[in-house]
Amino acid sequence: SAVISQKPSRDICQRGTSLTIQCQVDSQVTMMFWYRQQPGQSLTLIATANQGSEATYESGFVIDKFPISRPNLTFSTLTVSNMSPEDSSIYLCSVGVGVYGYTFGSGTRLTVV
Amino acid sequence: QQQVKQSPQSLIVQKGGISIINCAYENTAFDYFPWYQQFPGKGPALLIAIRPDVSEKKEGRFTISFNKSAKQFSLHIMDSQPGDSATYFCAASGQNFVFGPGTRLSVLP
Numbered sequence: 001s002a003v004i005s006q007k008p009s010r011d012i013c014q015r016g017t018s019l020t021i022q023c024q025v026d027s028q029v030t031m032m033f034w035y036r037q038q039p040g041q042s043l044t045l046i047a048t049a050n051q052g053s054e055a056t057y058e059s060g061f062v063i064d065k066f067p068i069s070r071p072n073l074t075f076s077t078l079t080v081s082n083m084s085p086e087d088s089s090i091y092l093c094s095v096g097v098g099v100y101g102y103t104f105g106s107g108t109r110l111t112v113v
Numbered sequence: 114q115q116q117v118k119q120s121p122q123s124l125i126v127q128k129g130g131i132s133i134i135n136c137a138y139e140n141t142a143f144d145y146f147p148w149y150q151q152f153p154g155k156g157p158a159l160l161i162a163i164r165p166d167v168s169e170k171k172e173g174r175f176t177i178s179f180n181k182s183a184k185q186f187s188l189h190i191m192d193s194q195p196g197d198s199a200t201y202f203c204a205a206s207g208q209n210f211v212f213g214p215g216t217r218l219s220v221l222p
Contacts, residue, residue, distance in 0.1 A: 004156075033210075042214045102159065104156030106156045107156045
């Protein structure tokens with residue numbers, strides 16, 4: 001299965017600032033996914049990022065708040081913009097193996113103060 | 114219809130016991146049912162998965178039982194060990210990928 005490197009692993013940020021999270025995969029993949037996991041909760045899909053096209057956002061998530069880049073088949077970034085304490089969560093990058101298999105990065109634990 | 118329900122929310126089992134986690138779904142378009150294991154500070158890792166054309170799949174101490182007519186599936190962990198203490202998520206995949214709310218398992222030594 002694919003190996004995902006995600007940076008940073010954790011950060012503490014001031015409200016109103018932005019943080020960019022990087023996701024690097026060791027193989028070329030068509031689809032990359034960004035999830036949010038709030039404390040003690042399940043995973044919620046933020047958006048799907050395909051190389052060469054605009055990311056597709058799930059209901060409740062917008063591009064202005066969570067801009068995503070996908071410059072090539074092995075890399076993607078998620079930016080959390082104009083952060084507030086409600087954005088404190090774990091953000092996870094995931095890649096799909098075919099249609100069914102999903103591998104996750106170790107996540108970025110974000111705390112907004 | 115896109116929800117996956119999961120129970121119990123938390124589970125405490127003695128070492129050597131059997132841990133059972135149950136999930137239910139509504140959308141009959143789902144055709145792949147994985148289970149993920151997540152340790153604190155880590156991303157979820159695929160544990161075992163099943164497709165609806167089989168009723169059971171076993172990998173080591175982990176078994177998925179699948180009941181297509183009831184739209185339910187469950188994870189059984191035999192001979193549970195303290196190292197199994199983690200949060201377990203069931204999921205269902207079709208056109209969309211949906212996670213259950215998770216079960217926090219604690220295995221007492």
